[in-house]
Amino acid sequence: MITLKEIAKMANVSSATVSKVINGKDKYISDATRKKILDIVEKEGYITNGIAKSLKMKNTKTIGIIIPDVMNLFFSELARGIEDAAEKKGYTVILCNSENKVSKTKKYIEILQEKMVDGIILTPPEKCDFNSIRPGRTPTILLDRDVDVETNEPSKIGRIFVNNTAGSYKATSHLLSKGCKEIAIISSDTQNKPSLERIQGYENALRDKGYVVNSDRKYLESYNIETGYNGVKSLLMDKRIDGLFCGNDLIAIGALKALRELNLSVPSDVKIVGFDDILLSRYLDPPLTTIKQPVYVMGEKAIEMLIALINDEQIDDLIILETLLIERDST
Amino acid sequence: MITLKEIAKMANVSSATVSKVINGKDKYISDATRKKILDIVEKEGYITNGIAKSLKMKNTKTIGIIIPDVMNLFFSELARGIEDAAEKKGYTVILCNSENKVSKTKKYIEILQEKMVDGIILTPPEKCDFNSIRPGRTPTILLDRDVDVETNEPSKIGRIFVNNTAGSYKATSHLLSKGCKEIAIISSDTQNKPSLERIQGYENALRDKGYVVNSDRKYLESYNIETGYNGVKSLLMDKRIDGLFCGNDLIAIGALKALRELNLSVPSDVKIVGFDDILLSRYLDPPLTTIKQPVYVMGEKAIEMLIALINDEQIDDLIILETLLIERDST
DNA sequence: ATGAAAGCGCTAACAT
């Protein structure tokens, strides 16, 4: 590997001069010297050793993202949004899949800190006490899943969420407005805030229209396809249901499959609304009505906020994004 | 940030001693000293500065992966497989989305080299001359898309692919065995090897059974949902088709949607086989028959091979994986 | 317009 020092020797200048030229701080460097250096750099295919640079500069221009699973479309979109925004700002992204586990999350936080990332973007595990994983000094953005953070938080923490309550309220109201009378919910369980809020929004909408909230119209498990499938099978065992709010689109996919197996058709027998608007939702049969989360924007905002935190800029450390009802053919 | 040197001072020992203890090279360190050091490390929450360590050790224990798009389910599975395997081996993964562009691929390779990654796993852009992006000295695994590499390759390059020809041969034969007489193909265009091979397998299967290959039964565009959708609309405009081989599952998803709009039912009117077996395929309506690529295994093998390359071990630098026909309800 | 020198935090060979 050719080093800056070697370039310097070849050009008969000092490494300071080469450094200046390479980094464009060459106001006071003569054109001749600059050209000589640049030519050698080019010819030798010199590449800066970013590690040495980082050690000196005390930054790495890399951030870590910890999400449950890139294979989950919601998170792959998020990861993409983050990576795109990061790249534009000159940052590089280390990807970590926590599998929703506190233990893995902790381990990755430690690894990322050892790698001296400039910041971390973190979607906490569904069931997680933030105090148990707090990333000390590293600037961190909490994404998508709200979590209780002590107010006298010493570290630099930003938070970006979606208004889940309002979103599920919209979803349920939409079902109601389409004439559904018996609306069930399939979602994640009550151990995480977003899920709690989505259940809340669902109940609020029902109550506001004078319906009673019926606990045997709830199937609360996890944010995945199986939950949707099992939820429908279990909910529809003995009771009638004409509307279904799914806590996310993955659940809706499973629900759709189960409904098909039960020979129930959507939307005539049962209307369905999902949550997230993953890329695939429009290609389901029928295309899914859903509550769109501005995932890509979340990624962008997260990077924006994180970089502000890194640079010690004063910013609003809580952003709550609104959702949007996307009406397709499942309602 | 507390450094190793500071720990040493607090413990009244040299930094060498602390280093040895921290890295478990403490055979000759007294229990008392070890304990004293470990206690301070614990109490102070010391975290190794991996950058300094990397500079000294000349490795970063991180690898870069460059894929077209994590939002593409095939690649998110791949990324997951790679990350899982990497994590087990103590490596961390930098994620880069090339958008299938040579320019972005090049840029990322350079960035990764500056970050001194120990290796790169690369899925080249669909239309790409490898010589234009060759990552010089960094050990690299070429994944999923074969590419012409000069034989007197100086750098350390490994290649892992799937037997595309055999896979699409299987797919087409399956369609034939199900009684299809007029089988079309929708796939990516002929500018990349895997696509070429999949077309080849399709044609071979047809010819082997005495059918003629008909160029108006081909719609070759790109590996995405739109291609599937447009392909069906275009292919079925004026001619009958009872079997459809899709170059990947994304294409099949688009095709399914278009078929639904044309009131054609699958599998009774048209039978469909996809390629990849992304996680979602079994949840489509109908669940998709497809050629399973061992994506997760590819990720694992890639890491295995890359680490061997990194450690200068002698290995087989070309692995071709076989596919598997997964029969579901679309045929 | 250019260079000398110190130092970022760590490891390891060598000395004691």
Added chain:
DNA sequence: ATGTTAGCGCTTTCAT
């Protein structure tokens, strides 16, 4: 059993 020391490749201040 522990310490001394040099050095990884870079940036930057201060001299010249």
